[in-house]
Amino acid sequence: MQRDLVERARRGDHDAFSELAGAAISRLDSAAWLILRDPEQAADAVQNALVRAWRDLPTLRDPGRFDAWLHRLLVRSCIDEVRRLRRHRIDVPLIALDAPTNVDHLSTIADRDQLERGFVRLDPEMRAVIVLHHYLDLSLSDVAVTLGIPIGTVKSRLHRAIGLMRAALDADARAGREISEGRPA
């Protein structure tokens, strides 16, 4: 029962917190990676979020809202990481040269590459909205609650982020067509 663990951790039970952290760290790490696109920054953000969670857990008013609260701490830590380091490093996944070369697979890889290119062009705040809504499957209301912003801001930020990604994908598609037709990109 998570509530029991949260209540015990609020009272200073570190074993209870270890269980909570162990259950959450995979989800947090994946979300941080998606927002930051840097494994080291993601690990730092998760560490900082969990340390803040432990430190401030006694002040959590409603133990039932532990997950939303933890997500908020994580997003704040991610934004802090970006601001602290002021660097943008993009890890480009390498495609094995001997990978099967059927058309569907290449199409899928191209699709993923396009999505990633569009995604990394977004600022971390926009990526956070997308990750919370499309990866953690939070409702728009819960995203608003998690980020502490009005639901209208969530909607506009999500709309703008999706619009930017689609524009990037359309630009990629146009460039691809122009190359295949022998025109300069």
Next chain:
Amino acid sequence: MTTNDDFSVRLGDWLREDSVGRVPAHLDAVLVRTAATRQRPWWSSPGRFLPMNVAATRLWAVRPVSLRTVLLLGLVALVIAALVGVLVGSRRPLPPPFGVARNGALLSSANGDLFTVDPKTGIGRPLITGPTFDFGPLFSRDGTRFAFLRGAPSPCGKSDCGLILVVANADGTGVREITPGEPGLDWLDWSPDGTRIAFLSFVDGTTGHVLNIVSVDGAGLITLDLGRPVNQLSWLPPDGAEIVFRGEQWNASNPPPAIYAVRPDGTGLRPISTRPALGDQDFNDVAVSPDGRLVAYRAVAPDEPFRVHVLDLQTGVDRQLTSAPGSTGEGGPGFSPDGRTIVYLRWFEDASTQLVVAPVDGPGHGIAIGPHGPIGSDGPTINNYGFSPDGRFVFANYDAEKVGRLLPVDGTPGVVVARGDLAFAGFQRLAP
């Protein structure tokens, strides 16, 4: 060209694929860091929800005062002093412990000091200041004294030095500590006759809060073992022969949540809720009517909107207040001084909440008062609200805006009387 839905599906799939296979290897490092990190005391968070007016606050709005005002106030003070001199010897009438009373001082805390605030002007006046961290004042029912919480000196040889319960006269004199440092000290209530205070605390080896009773002179501190975690306590009007509380379910060894009553000596424990719990969050936000006949609470069933229920302690009838269309939940009830209306918080789909005043026994959706407030990651940002002693206003904090509002119960616009990270501002009860 793809539709938005197609794109969302592709995006969601890609996010999941992109994050697959990440195996965080830094859990041990995190736990090493957390084990070496000291937790913040729960009471260091301003505005943390507590019942009544028990919560820390940082800053009341204090307006600059001109010399002319100072002189004028001095003159007024002289006149008042003269009047006081005339009235010496005549005993001030006291209000009854329950029911409608006249509004007195508004009392709260800021940065570890206690302040009174004029609700009409928002001007604050320090009441108890000094090096100790004091907060969470709560007036006795007759308005002659107040209790408050004080951070215990640290270090004390324990991981949690806790809080000390302190009592003072209404004018800030006669300050006396009546308990040692109590870990997890929370949720306190004065007995109707003003001789004792019930409060919650943590005890080693138990799960959840336990109920304690102490005399206001500091004698006879007793801790009651009720066999289940205790929360949301109130002395049951009109005589305080019993204490009503929420029995909590923190783990599988605890019984399901229910509302109980027990005598202050720990005997006569009995459930007063009349139906089985629908989940571990059921029977929440317990409030007792001023005449002791009714208990209001938030009924919580899994995957259902939570609703305000009113339980008649004489008949055992448990009924739901009329809920409003579009509301995703209603909770946090509190009775008016005359017991005829209830203030509660209504939740909406857009992750906002609003206060509502509704008749205890009437139809309709109640009267909405004050603006909407967003729901934060830690719950509603409209917090620590309650009726004024005369029943004409509700005072409420709007944490997102960092203001405290005095809201007429007829739904007309209210006024901001305080600014800052606020807690509930308790009203002093005066004789009508």
